[in-house]
Amino acid sequence: MSTSKKIGFLVTGLLMLAGLAAWGLQLKEGLVLTHMRNSYSWGLYVATLAFFVGNAAGGLVLSSMIYLFGVTSLKPFARIGALCAFANVTAAMFAILPDIGQPVRLYNMLLHPNLVSPLVWDVIVLNLYAGLSLLYLYLLMLPDLRGPLARIAIKVDDPAAFSEKWAKRLAPYMLVAAVGIHVITAWIFATQGARDWWNSAVMAPDFVAAALASGTAVVLIVCVLTYGIKEQYTAAYRALATFIAVAFFTHIFFMYNDFFIHAWYGSTEALDVLAITFKDYLPAHVFEVLAPLAGVILLLNGKVRKSGAAMVSACILLVAGIFVHRFLLMPGAFDRVPLTIAPLGTQDMQWSMPIASGQYNPLGNTFVTSWQYFPSAIEIAIVAGVLAYVGFLILFAIDRLPIVNAQKEST
Amino acid sequence: MRRGMVIDLEKCIGCRSCVVACKQHNAQPPGNWWNRVFTPGSHRHLTPPEKGEEYFLPVHCQHCNNAPCEKVCPVKATYRTEDGMIMVDFERCIGCRYCMAACPYGVRQFNWEDPKKAMEKYEYQQDYSYGYPEEFRLDGRLVYMPVRFKGVVEKCNFCAHYADKGLDPACVRGCPGNARHVGDLDDPDSKVSKMIRKKKGFTLLPEKGTRPNVYYLPPRRKEG
Ligand code: SF4
Numbered sequence: 153m154s155t156s157k158k159i160g161f162l163v164t165g166l167l168m169l170a171g172l173a174a175w176g177l178q179l180k181e182g183l184v185l186t187h188m189r190n191s192y193s194w195g196l197y198v199a200t201l202a203f204f205v206g207n208a209a210g211g212l213v214l215s216s217m218i219y220l221f222g223v224t225s226l227k228p229f230a231r232i233g234a235l236c237a238f239a240n241v242t243a244a245m246f247a248i249l250p251d252i253g254q255p256v257r258l259y260n261m262l263l264h265p266n267l268v269s270p271l272v273w274d275v276i277v278l279n280l281y282a283g284l285s286l287l288y289l290y291l292l293m294l295p296d297l298r299g300p301l302a303r304i305a306i307k308v309d310d311p312a313a314f315s316e317k318w319a320k321r322l323a324p325y326m327l328v329a330a331v332g333i334h335v336i337t338a339w340i341f342a343t344q345g346a347r348d349w350w351n352s353a354v355m356a357p358d359f360v361a362a363a364l365a366s367g368t369a370v371v372l373i374v375c376v377l378t379y380g381i382k383e384q385y386t387a388a389y390r391a392l393a394t395f396i397a398v399a400f401f402t403h404i405f406f407m408y409n410d411f412f413i414h415a416w417y418g419s420t421e422a423l424d425v426l427a428i429t430f431k432d433y434l435p436a437h438v439f440e441v442l443a444p445l446a447g448v449i450l451l452l453n454g455k456v457r458k459s460g461a462a463m464v465s466a467c468i469l470l471v472a473g474i475f476v477h478r479f480l481l482m483p484g485a486f487d488r489v490p491l492t493i494a495p496l497g498t499q500d501m502q503w504s505m506p507i508a509s510g511q512y513n514p515l516g517n518t519f520v521t522s523w524q525y526f527p528s529a530i531e532i533a534i535v536a537g538v539l540a541y542v543g544f545l546i547l548f549a550i551d552r553l554p555i556v557n558a559q560k561e562s563t
Numbered sequence: 564m565r566r567g568m569v570i571d572l573e574k575c576i577g578c579r580s581c582v583v584a585c586k587q588h589n590a591q592p593p594g595n596w597w598n599r600v601f602t603p604g605s606h607r608h609l610t611p612p613e614k615g616e617e618y619f620l621p622v623h624c625q626h627c628n629n630a631p632c633e634k635v636c637p638v639k640a641t642y643r644t645e646d647g648m649i650m651v652d653f654e655r656c657i658g659c660r661y662c663m664a665a666c667p668y669g670v671r672q673f674n675w676e677d678p679k680k681a682m683e684k685y686e687y688q689q690d691y692s693y694g695y696p697e698e699f700r701l702d703g704r705l706v707y708m709p710v711r712f713k714g715v716v717e718k719c720n721f722c723a724h725y726a727d728k729g730l731d732p733a734c735v736r737g738c739p740g741n742a743r744h745v746g747d748l749d750d751p752d753s754k755v756s757k758m759i760r761k762k763k764g765f766t767l768l769p770e771k772g773t774r775p776n777v778y779y780l781p782p783r784r785k786e787g
């Protein structure tokens with residue numbers, strides 16, 4: 153094993169342990185260890201769920217481009233696509249677990265599922281997609297399951313042809329399931345009339361667009377790191393870069409389209425909500441737009457694509473920007489108390505009903521209309537642990553399974 | 564039968580007796596308050612935002628007919644009783660807090676930590692306990708308990724434990740101005756239905772489409 157691999161395993165392993173320890177502590181003490189409170193009841197965990205769900209789009213992009221649209225240059229990367237999809241969709245589920253106040257009661261989801269709850273749909277599609285991407289990965293690896301791995305290979309006459317046939321057959325289902333996880337995750341938020349920031353018809357399409365950009369970027373990072381920059385991959389990298397750019401610009405269009413419509417009409421509620429992102433969180437908003445934009449501009453440059461380091465950095469910029477985009481789901485929804493009214497007999501006034509924060513504060517007020525949320529160290533440690541899990545799983549799989557073609561030069 | 568409430572803002576004197584009665588009777592842990600009374604528009608309670616323009620607004624769960632909290636709950640811990648009250652089953656709730664994001668009225672609260680520990684932090688007297696002392700089950704579901712589990716959501720349960728004994732909710736009984744009334748909204752001849760029609764009852768945030776079962780009667784216009 154190379155030193156860099158060892159370091160990779162060590163770092164991700166330690167981070168995972170730290171995350172687990174943080175979760176253990178939080179289980180013992182309660183969610184009081186987070187910085188969420190009654191008026192700001194969802195935070196980093198739910199934002200991270202959305203982030204990883206988005207990143208899982210890579211598998212869909214690869215499988216559909218190859219098997220539905222015939223971009224054969226991407227074929228060597230199909231397994232990486234499926235692997236990234238599986239790693240990210242499971243990470244999404246791990247990210248939401250610490251948000252649950254009573255995780256031991258999760259069996260109630262099986263015993264008493266509420267079929268009108270978008271959360272129930274999400275759990276179903278996330279599991280479905282995880283299962284499908286695992287199956288897909290297995291099928292793609294089948295021709296190369298040799299040596300000790302031959303034990304898990306199903307016996308077929310011509311594994312290569314079998315793999316090809318079924319990968320093609322499964323591709324449309326992957327597409328449906330992948331679109332499903334994004335749309336339904338977006339619906340968790342978009343269905344909520346209580347939160348003006350979420351309650352928009354553009355949220356689901358925008359979620360898909362942002363997911364296609366970040367999910368593909370994640371796959372591209374892994375491809376560049378494993379296959380490196382070689383002549384025969386130029387076309388594939390160009391295809392992925394172009395795809396990322398189109399997806400990102402679509403996302404920007406959807407997002408500003410929504411802002412524009414609300415800003416033009418100028419209702420107080422909408423302006424208040426927009427002000428949260430454009431005033432209070434301006435630096436974060438600038439980052440969520442400019443960082444991915446810089447990434448995309450770099451990726452579109454053929455010279456940049458000659459350097460692995462530059463490509464990886466560009467992709468990281470994009471993914472980081474999308475992460476901030478997902479985090480910004482929260483302030484717009486929770487910084488403003490929904491029960492804001494114009495008091496009877498007053499002029500030009502909007503007044504928010506304070507909420508009991510649920511927080512002990514000997515000096516401050518129990519009742520609050522706004523809550524300065526920034527994740528606590530525990531929240532950050534847990535999320536870092538989940539991120540490390542993604543890295544660990546990908547490293548581990550590439551190390552042990554025929555993910556990267558042994559004879560890289562073929563195909 | 565649809566159990567509803569009418570709050571007459573003309574009668575409310577802003578004393579917050581209902582808030583305290585609710586907090587005590589329902590053993591709400593430190594930092595959580597199911598029922599709140601505001602002076603809308605004012606930065607301090609009981610000070611008019613504009614001279615002569617003061618009114619008080621009690622807010623708690625509105626027991627909505629189209630309740631987003633009920634629809635989002637993945638495990639049906641939040642559910643509707645036959646007579647239209649929205650309940651939380653403390654035994655079933657997984658603590659996902661989706662309902663808190665879904666409720667437009669900000670009335671749902673979470674047990675961020677063990678209530679006993681919270682009481683220590685707040686320096687409550689040792690072994691002090693308050694509120695209705697027994698668990699109460701409605702159709703087998705745990706809708707009231709004196710000491711909550713950590714990690715579950717709670718909110719107004721329309722004093723189901725008292726309704727069972729034929730009593731009005733603690734807030735209704737604690738109101739010195741008789742501003743609060745409970746009755747059957749399905750019956751057009753009930754006291755509450757008549758009050759809503761005669762005195763121009765309104766609901767909060769009608770634009771959210773939640774169709775609350777809690778109505779407010781406007782404070783009367785003061786001439787001059
Ligand atoms: S007021 Fe909130 S908690 Fe009560 S029923 Fe309506 S949505 Fe649910």
Ligand code: SF4
Binds near residue numbers: 635636638651659
């Ligand atoms: S926090 Fe409890 S009551 Fe609220 S939606 Fe989740 S499971 Fe249901």
